[in-house]
Amino acid sequence: MRRFPADEACFDYLVESRWPDGFVCPECGWQGVPYWIATRRLFECRNCRYQVSPTAGTVLHRTRIPLHKWFWAAYLVATLTPGISGTQLQRQLGLKRNETAFMMLHRLRAAMVRQDREKLRGVVEVDEAYIGGKKKGKAGRGAAGKTLVIAAVERSGKYAGRVRLKVIPTFSRAELHKFIRDNVEPGSTFITDGLKGYTKLEGYTHLPEIEGTPERAAKILPHVHRVFSNLKSWLIGTHHGVSPQHLQAYLNEFAFRFNRRNTPMAAFQTLLGLTPERLGPTYKGLISVAKGHSDAWRHPNPRRARPSGGPG
Numbered sequence: 001m002r003r004f005p006a007d008e009a010c011f012d013y014l015v016e017s018r019w020p021d022g023f024v025c026p027e028c029g030w031q032g033v034p035y036w037i038a039t040r041r042l043f044e045c046r047n048c049r050y051q052v053s054p055t056a057g058t059v060l061h062r063t064r065i066p067l068h069k070w071f072w073a074a075y076l077v078a079t080l081t082p083g084i085s086g087t088q089l090q091r092q093l094g095l096k097r098n099e100t101a102f103m104m105l106h107r108l109r110a111a112m113v114r115q116d117r118e119k120l121r122g123v124v125e126v127d128e129a130y131i132g133g134k135k136k137g138k139a140g141r142g143a144a145g146k147t148l149v150i151a152a153v154e155r156s157g158k159y160a161g162r163v164r165l166k167v168i169p170t171f172s173r174a175e176l177h178k179f180i181r182d183n184v185e186p187g188s189t190f191i192t193d194g195l196k197g198y199t200k201l202e203g204y205t206h207l208p209e210i211e212g213t214p215e216r217a218a219k220i221l222p223h224v225h226r227v228f229s230n231l232k233s234w235l236i237g238t239h240h241g242v243s244p245q246h247l248q249a250y251l252n253e254f255a256f257r258f259n260r261r262n263t264p265m266a267a268f269q270t271l272l273g274l275t276p277e278r279l280g281p282t283y284k285g286l287i288s289v290a291k292g293h294s295d296a297w298r299h300p301n302p303r304r305a306r307p308s309g310g311p312g
């Protein structure tokens with residue numbers, strides 16, 4: 001709130017995040033100081049006259065909610081360990097309508113999907129558990145109301161690295177193998193319990209361990225066990241349980257925050273959709289950056305830069 005007290009600061013930050021090396025036209029790749037059309041809050045390319053809003057492609061585009069409220073919401077969602085409910089967000093932001101808070105949460109959560117494309121690597125713990133339902137623990141596999149979830153967690157020394165979580169229909173060999181192939185880099189080592197379905201996966205080193213007792217199981221797969229335990233408390237404590245059809249969305253949210261627990265600012269930017277233009281999805285955008293950036297214009301915010309500062 002200190003850093004982004006009002007929309008002006010948010011807007012500047014938006015521009016700096018989007019064009020960290022100076023303005024690049026998303027249409028023609030021209031670099032320099034664009035025209036600023038104050039009435040419509042748009043930049044215009046001096047080369048091709050293309051007009052672009054700094055909020056285009058972000059969650060903030062064409063919204064009537066003040067930018068600083070979006071920023072505060074994204075900060076809370078990105079950094080608050082247990083996440084935040086719609087009702088809590090409404091109170092925090094002083095919103096009149098409950099629906100507004102839920103809509104904001106929904107849009108911020110949408111940014112969490114498919115953000116983690118890089119596969120896990122090194123030594124990875126893999127395990128599965130039943131989540132939800134009324135019965136406790138691993139007993140009664142296949143019990144009604146429970147959903148099967150598989151998890152993979154990187155071992156980074158004695159700490160946990162990144163996590164992947166997925167709802168799976170069965171623990172057949174095909175399902176287990178597919179999850180590992182989709183989420184773990186070939187050549188990595190994965191450690192599991194003695195479940196037969198994990199065996200015979202080519203391209204990986206597999207270390208199966210016999211659990212014996214629950215105490216020993218926790219010792220063999222400490223990180224994945226801790227993830228499951230935290231996940232379960234979070235689902236029960238914050239959300240009072242989750243229905244099976246919504247579970248994957250919550251798993252995504254849990255994994256998103258877990259994987260960014262040491263980089264909250266990156267999480268914040270991702271939620272708002274503030275990906276720098278150079279990482280943007282358009283081919284033109286990539287090409288324009290590949291040409292190299294100009295030293296002629298160092299000011300991060302085109303609006304404040306000298307109008308003659310462009311390379312022309």
Ligand SMILES: [Zn+2]
Pocket residue numbers: 025026027028029030045046047048049050
């Ligand atoms: Zn242009």
